[in-house]
Amino acid sequence: MIFPSFRPCVQACQPARGLTTGRAPASTRNDDHTGPRLTRGNAAERKVEREALISLLAGRPIVLVGMMGAGKTTVGRKLASRLGLAFVDSDDAIEAAAGMKIEDIFATRGEAEFRAGETRVISRLLREPDTLIATGGGAFINPETRELIKAGGISVWIKADFELLFSRVSRRSNRPLLKTADPRATLKALIDQRYPIYAEADVTIVSRDVPQDVVAADIIAALSAHLSGTGPQT
Template sequence: MADSKKGVSNARESRLVAALDGRPIVLVGLMGAGKTTIGRRLAKRLAIPFRDADHEIEAAANMTVAEIFAQHGEAHFRDGEKRVIARLIDEGDQVIATGGGAWMNAETRDLVARSGISIWLKAEFNVLMARVRRRSHRPLLKDPDPEGVMRRLIDQRYPVYAEADVTVMSLDAPHEQIVTSVIDAIEHHLAQADKD
């Protein structure tokens, strides 16, 4: 029975990848939304590559994101981020996890709108704070008021994240449940696009 169910599931995922027709799935959202964690599992379910834009930027620059910010400033980092995301999108079938600020760039949003499917992993404030506190490398935690920083980021970025093709709630739930919600939402989005 398990094999039969897995076969049905694999057929569903294969149909979804075929329907995407080479368009990458681009995950956007704040730090702690689960872009990397959910992105890896989504890519595995769909049997396509996973790429983390921040990791790609670090590899290209041979420095960490924090080092790039410290040595060259945010504008330099954002310019490199925009170029890396454009390169990844050109590579087709894959799941791309972007940094929290990447979607704020209008050129990046336009490129994704033309060539990919954007998914906003939306999480509530308390969920985000619980998750980022588990990771000591988050720059947010270096601020004396991390809650204030997170609330400001939510106020600034959520209206822009809302421009993504699809919104999926990143709940405090099993990862596979969120992955299934993403797959459901992409299928619904593609079905609606076919009707238009």
């Protein structure tokens, strides 16, 4: 057992707000917001939009899913800060629980043990109200973890195309699944295998080559539309 009793180290981005933790009815629809979207409204309108979204979430965590390099961690941190939610990255929480880097968990314990620990950690994080969880790239692909996320959170797939992802993940060599003879082919194969599963998320947005703040604004707009029932039907 490499994940001893674990207290998630949720990092507060702003002081906590006094929200309820009641669960609003879950929607099963995927709202696909893959078209171009501009940041809309003035500062006052955006504040109203943010407050309405927090109210619609009713304490449920936002869970970002998608491939390595999609921007779950970096965009997620900005988004949490904007919404006044606590931010937690499941990869960081796993490393804290295991006392090891993810690369070392893969190397010494193997992927299956990593996935089992990831499920346990995400299960705990989902019970923290008013939280934004950036998951690791494979978390939503694991059936058990996926069911937990569907039951306990509102999931957002940050979708990006191959070339954008490859250019981003090439900047660092800390992703064990890409340490292969042909990382391009590996990433392509993972995209083919995973995209139909990520599409099960509640909401989809596309990370284009735009600043992270724009992606964060897209997510707020897409979530607001989804939770208020005004998003596109698929």
